[in-house]
Amino acid sequence: MAMAKKTKKTGIEELEYYRINWFPGHMNKAIKEIKSNIKMVDIVLEVRDARSPLASGNKENYATNSDKPYLIVINKTNMADPATVKLWDEWFKKKEESYIFVNALDKTSVKSIVKRAKDILHAHRLKSNPDGVTKTKMKMMILGLPNTGKSTIINRLANRDASKAAAKPGQTKGQLWVKVDKELDLLDTPGVMPPRIDKELHGMWLSVIHAIPDHIVTPDFSACFLIEHLLRIKAAGFKDQYKFETLDGLDLIQACDHIGKIRGCLRPGGGYDYDHIYKIVLNDFRKGLLGKISFGVPPKR
Ligand SMILES: Nc1nc2c(ncn2[C@@H]2O[C@H](COP(=O)(O)OP(=O)(O)OP(=O)(O)O)[C@@H](O)[C@H]2O)c(=O)[nH]1
Ligand SMILES: [Mg+2]
Numbered sequence: 001m002a003m004a005k006k007t008k009k010t011g012i013e014e015l016e017y018y019r020i021n022w023f024p025g026h027m028n029k030a031i032k033e034i035k036s037n038i039k040m041v042d043i044v045l046e047v048r049d050a051r052s053p054l055a056s057g058n059k060e061n062y063a064t065n066s067d068k069p070y071l072i073v074i075n076k077t078n079m080a081d082p083a084t085v086k087l088w089d090e091w092f093k094k095k096e097e098s099y100i101f102v103n104a105l106d107k108t109s110v111k112s113i114v115k116r117a118k119d120i121l122h123a124h125r126l127k128s129n130p131d132g133v134t135k136t137k138m139k140m141m142i143l144g145l146p147n148t149g150k151s152t153i154i155n156r157l158a159n160r161d162a163s164k165a166a167a168k169p170g171q172t173k174g175q176l177w178v179k180v181d182k183e184l185d186l187l188d189t190p191g192v193m194p195p196r197i198d199k200e201l202h203g204m205w206l207s208v209i210h211a212i213p214d215h216i217v218t219p220d221f222s223a224c225f226l227i228e229h230l231l232r233i234k235a236a237g238f239k240d241q242y243k244f245e246t247l248d249g250l251d252l253i254q255a256c257d258h259i260g261k262i263r264g265c266l267r268p269g270g271g272y273d274y275d276h277i278y279k280i281v282l283n284d285f286r287k288g289l290l291g292k293i294s295f296g297v298p299p300k301r
Contacts, residue, residue: 027190027192027193030189030190030192031061031192031195033174033175033189034062034141034143034175034189034192035062035066037141037175037187038062038066038068038141040139040187041068041139041140041141041187042068042069042121042137042138042139042140043068043069043070043071043117043120043121043124043138043139043140043141044062044066044068044069044070044071044140044141044143045071045072045073045113045117045140045141045142045143045153046058046059046062046070046071046072046073046143046144047073047075047142047143047144047145047148047149047150047153048072048073048074048075048144048145048148049074049075049076049080049145049148049149049209049211050074050075050076050077050079050080050085050088050101050294051076051079051080051081051205051209051293051294051295052202052205052206052209052294052295052296053072053074053088053092054088054296054298054299055197055202055205055206055295055296056144056145056148056205056206056209056211057072057145057194058143058144058145058192058193058194059072061192061194061195062143069098069117069120069121069124070098071098071099071100071113071116071117071120072092072097072098072099072100073099073100073102073113073144073153074088074092074099074100074101074102075102075103075104075148075149075153076103076104076148076149077101077102077103077109078103078105078106078288078292079288079292079293080292080293080294081292081293081294082292084294084297085101085294087297087298088297088298089101090298091298091299098116098120100112100113100116102153104149104152104153104156105152105156107156110153110156110157111157113153113157114138114157114184117138117140118138121138136183137182137183137184137185138183138184138185139185139186139187140184140185140186140187141187141189142154142186142187142188142189143189143192144191144192145169145191145192145193145194145206145211145212146169146170146171146190146191146192146193146211146212146213147167147168147169147170147171147191147209147210147211148191148211149165150172150188150189150191151163151164151165151171151172151188152165154178154186154188157180157184157186158178158179158180158186159180162176162178162188163176163178163188167210167286168210168213169191169210169211169212169213170190170191170213171191172188172189172190172191173190174190175187175188175189175190176188191211193206193211193212201296202296203216203217204217204221204222204225205295205296207221207222207225208222208225208226208229208282208285208295209286209295210286214282219275219278219279219282220274220275220278222278222282223277223278223279223281223282224252224278226281226282226285227252227255227256227281228252229293229295230247230290230293231247231250231251231252231255233293234247234248235247235290235291235293236291237289237290237291237292237293238290238291241284241289241290242258242259242262242263243262244258256272256274256277257272259277259280259281260272260273260274260276260277263276263277263280265277265280
């Protein structure tokens with residue numbers, strides 16, 4: 001993290017004082033490749049994270065100068081707060097976006113993506129070239145932020161490990177065509193960050209859900225932000241996982257000390273090993289052990 005200047009402020013306010021390079025330079029190459037290959041596909045699927053479906057989106061950046069049918073695939077629904085997912089569902093419906101909520105670990109859910117994409121493409125062909133509606137072949141480009149589940153979706157559809165998936169952002173390094181059957185070809189792409197993140201808060205969400213690598217916002221920042229969020233929403237999964245009697249009235253330090261005690265994170269010279277505590281909480285959260293948690297709600301307008 002590049003520090004612009006030190007301040008005495010704490011929490012999210014302090015982040016406003018840090019100039020963070022959200023957009024590593026090598027991603028320019030990935031964006032260029034996406035823009036040049038978009039011509040070769042019939043439909044674009046943008047994979048997002050259901051825990052933060054707006055902040056994990058990048059449509060303005062991909063969809064420019066392209067009239068391709070576009071489907072927003074909101075993945076990891078099994079990790080998001082169900083009540084907040086409902087709010088997002090209503091919001092996207094009002095926006096008249098083509099979207100679908102899925103869980104890539106569930107085969108039926110993944111298959112519903114293809115069905116939806118076929119319907120969208122069929123309607124598009126009918127409108128733009130009625131003679132083309134007899135076409136059944138479909139080439140889909142799968143893009144989105146890092147770690148949103150693009151390769152997992154592709155592997156589930158292809159029924160094999162065609163593209164390596166991993167629990168860390170930046171796994172896919174180059175584009176890769178994957179043939180599912182004679183009707184369906186998929187193009188996997190490396191995860192790309194939006195060139196600009198308007199609000200530092202959104203950057204924190206993306207860091208916590210691991211859509212950006214830990215070296216961009218350091219894990220101590222992400223973990224403290226996460227713990228404060230879990231305390232604020234009184235997350236039941238967090239309370240259970242670390243055997244808190246109550247979350248009422250607890251502050252960040254008290255919560256960390258309790259986790260340190262429960263997990264035996266002690267420093268040789270005395271006191272708690274906070275870096276270890278941060279790592280535990282982030283890892284547990286990212287494995288889904290702290291419950292179904294969302295970040296942010298749909299904007300009012
Ligand atoms: N719980 C849950 N985990 C998922 C889901 N989809 C993907 N994952 C996990 O998320 C991690 C990232 O998946 P990938 O498919 O590698 O993500 P990607 O978008 O291809 O990532 P990059 O190649 O880095 O851009 C893996 O550990 C997957 O098992 C989902 O719907 N639910
Ligand atoms: Mg990938």
